[in-house]
Amino acid sequence: MPVALLPPITSSGLQRWGTPQKRTPITEAERYARCRGMSRWHRIRSGYQREDGSRTFNLWCGTFVSDGNVKAGPPLLADEIGTDDVCAVCVGKALGAGQDEIPAGMPKLRFDPRWLSPPSVCPGSGDSGLWVDVPNSRNVVRCLACGDLVSGRASGGAYNPRWGAVRHAPGVGLVEPCPFHAWQHLRRGEGEQVVCGCEVQR
Numbered sequence: 001m002p003v004a005l006l007p008p009i010t011s012s013g014l015q016r017w018g019t020p021q022k023r024t025p026i027t028e029a030e031r032y033a034r035c036r037g038m039s040r041w042h043r044i045r046s047g048y049q050r051e052d053g054s055r056t057f058n059l060w061c062g063t064f065v066s067d068g069n070v071k072a073g074p075p076l077l078a079d080e081i082g083t084d085d086v087c088a089v090c091v092g093k094a095l096g097a098g099q100d101e102i103p104a105g106m107p108k109l110r111f112d113p114r115w116l117s118p119p120s121v122c123p124g125s126g127d128s129g130l131w132v133d134v135p136n137s138r139n140v141v142r143c144l145a146c147g148d149l150v151s152g153r154a155s156g157g158a159y160n161p162r163w164g165a166v167r168h169a170p171g172v173g174l175v176e177p178c179p180f181h182a183w184q185h186l187r188r189g190e191g192e193q194v195v196c197g198c199e200v201q202r
């Protein structure tokens with residue numbers, strides 16, 4: 001069953017130059033949308049079609065899916081999504097705005113508070129000091145922040161050479177985040193311990 005969409009007004013302020021692109025609003029669509037790269041379904045706030053037929057759907061949480069996004073792939077649309085995860089921000093806003101009836105059963109809602117998402121680059125990377133040499137290896141170091149064995153790498157300039165761990169994604173052993181500073185201020189503590197800077201005695 002299609003759901004009615006809101007008008008796709010996105011313009012901010014008056015524009016006196018240029019020719020606005022001709023777009024056709026999409027007035028209804030399936031309840032959920034995502035693209036290949038998304039870990040969960042979202043709800044559609046509005047959509048439009050360009051003259052070449054490519055569609056763009058704006059999602060309630062602020063992101064979008066589009067035929068024009070070659071890398072992410074075309075929008076996937078569905079009314080029934082079984083037990084898949086759904087973006088809680090999208091569902092909350094769509095229902096709060098009265099886009100459709102509050103359903104009898106809720107989908108599996110997901111929302112990851114930002115500070116809980118691990119960083120894409122391990123905080124032990126570079127000349128963080130959060131690594132130790134691996135004995136009898138030429139240039140392998142052990143990252144103390146995540147426990148992974150990674151390559152050692154020189155960084156800094158010729159006059160200020162420093163040795164560090166190559167940039168790497170955090171391993172499964174990434175240390176627990178500080179409840180206040182997440183992984184942003186990690187320091188070397190006692191021995192091989194890694195702690196948040198707010199726990200270090202001054």
Ligand SMILES: [Zn+2]
Pocket residue numbers: 041042043059060061062087088089090
């Ligand atoms: Zn969403």
Ligand SMILES: [Zn+2]
Pocket residue numbers: 122123124125143144145146147148168169170171
């Ligand atoms: Zn690491």
Ligand SMILES: [Zn+2]
Pocket residue numbers: 178179180181182185196197198199
């Ligand atoms: Zn802290």
